[in-house]
Amino acid sequence: MKVQQTLARLRRELAIALAIAAKDVQVYYLAPPMIMFGLLLPFFMFFSFSVRRGLAPAESVARLLAITTFFTASSAGPVILPMERRTRTFERMLVAPVALISVLAGEAAVGMVFGAGVSILTLLLATIFLGVRSVSPVALIAAVLLASAAFSALGLLFASWPTSSATPVGSIMMPATLVRWPLMFVSGVFVPLEQMSQPLRAISYLSPLTYAQDLFDHLVMGRGLQPAALNWAALVAFLVIFIAATIWFHRVQRQRGY
C-alpha cells in the first residue's frame, strides 16, 4: 500500500517534470539568447581556440564535444529561468501539485536535451565528413548525456542565484559566462592537461569539464590521462552536487520571496 502510493507519487512527479521539459523545448529552442549562447558561441570558441593548431580530427572532435556539452547545456538554465521568472510563468509550476525538485529536474532536462542534441549532431557530422570513428559509440553517447546533464544542472545553479524576479537574462548570463570561460581554460579543452603547470593542473581537478574532456578523449581516441571510471564517477558527483545546491538556492528564494 505504502509502496504503491510512493510509486504513484513518483510517476506523477516524473510525468510533470517531463511535461515541463517538453514545454521548455517547445517555447525556448528558438529564443535568440538560446541560439546565441547555446549554438553559435560554442562553435565560435572551437574554431578560434582549438582548430587552428592543426589537431588530428579525432582529437578535435573530442574537444568540440567537451565544448558543446559544456556550453550549450549550461546556457539553457540562464536563458530559461530568468525569462520564466520575469513573465511569472515560473509560478505556474511552483503552485502545481509537484515537488520543487521535479520542476527543477524538468528545467534541467532541457539543457541536457539541447547540449546532447547539438553534440550528437556534431558527432554525426564528424563521422560522415571526417571519418572519425569512436572506440565505443554507445558509451560515448551515454557520456554525452551524462555530461550534458551535469552541465545543464550547473547552468540551472547559476540561474538560481537568489535575486529579485526582475533580473534580466543578461545579468545572469554575464556572470555565468565569466565563470565558464576560465573553466574552459583550466580544463584541458584548449591546452591539454599534460602541458599545464603544476598549480594550474591542481586547479583543473576542481572543474567538472576536466573530467568530461578526459572521458571524451577515452571514448573517441581510446586514451586519457586518468581512469575512465574516475571520470564517470566525478561527473555523477558533480551532477548531484549541482542539483542539491540549486534546490538549496530555491529554498532561500522561497523564504525571501520569488
Next chain:
Amino acid sequence: MAIAAIEAEELTRVYGSLRAVDGVSFTVEPGEIFGFLGPNGAGKTTTVRMLTTILTPTDGTARIFGHDIRRDSYGARLQFGVVPEESNVYLELSAWQNLLFSARLYRIPSHDARLRAERLLQLFGLWGRHQEKVQVFSRGMRRKVAIAMSLIHEPRLLFLDEPTSGLDVQSTRAIHELIRHLNQQGTTVFLTTHRMEEAQSLCTRIAIINRGRLATVDTPTKLRRTLQQLQAVEVQIDGLTKAEEEALQALPTVVRALRRGSALRLYTPEPVETIRELLRYADENGKKIAALETLQPSLEEVFLYLTEGIEGVTVGEQAVPQAAKLGSERGGKR
C-alpha cells in the same frame, strides 16, 4: 457548518524592517466572492502569494479547504487556481497549447484535458482563435487565457490578483461577467483590487487592507454607508473671515470641516443638500463662490476612518506628504 475555503491566522510577512503583511486573520466561506481591497503597496499580492504557497509566511499560517499551506502545501495546491497580477501565459505558444500544458501540470488525462480546454475557450470567447500564438492577443484576451489556465483542473477556489488592472472598460466588464458566472457555478473567488467600485459591485464581502493591516471585513452595503460618511464638498470663497468659516461649519448637514489651502472642505453625508445650503449662504451674505466640487473618499481615508474613527482622518490630513498623496488619490468629482 461547511469547511472554510480560506482560514487565515495571523499571516505575517516581513521584508527587512517592513511588515508587508502584519498579522492578518480572516475567513472565506465556500461560495463567496471575497474582495481584498487596498491601495498600492497595501500587502494584497504578498498575502495572495503566501496563501498560494509561493512565498513562505514569516509567521502565522492559513488553511485552504482544511489543508494547511505550510504542512500540507501539496493538498492545498490541488484546491485552488491562481491568476497573478500579470497574465502569466507563454506568448510563444497558442492558447490551446497553454491550456494543455496547464492540464499536464495537474495530470489531467489527455482526453479530458481537450474537452475542458475547448469548453473553457468557448466560455471565454476565444474559441476560433485558439490556435494563434498568444503573442498576438490583446491584454484582455491574455488575461482570459491566464484565467482559463488556472481553471483547467476545476479548482474549488480561484485567486485573482487585480484581475482587471490595466484592462479597458469592455475587457473589464467581460472579466466581471466571467467571475460572476464562475461563482454561480460554485467556484469560491478571492480577488484583490485597489478599486472600490470593483469590490462594491462584485463581492459578497470585502476586507480592507492598508500597510499590511486588515481594517475590517464587511458587506458592500455596510461599507457603502461608511463611504457616505466620508463624502465632502470642497468650496473656495474669497476673503472668508474666521467667523464666516465657523458659520459654514455650522451648516446643518456639515459634520466636520477642514481647511485645505485656500479652500474649505466640508464633510457631509448629503453633499447635494450641503451645496444648496452653501449657495443660500453665499447669496444671503453677498459672497462669491470661486470654486466648488464634491469629493469621494480615497481608500486610505476609508481605512483611517475604519481604524481610527473620524479623528484619524484629520490626523492623516495634517501630515504634509500624506495630505499631498491623498489629494492626488482623490478620485471622483461627481
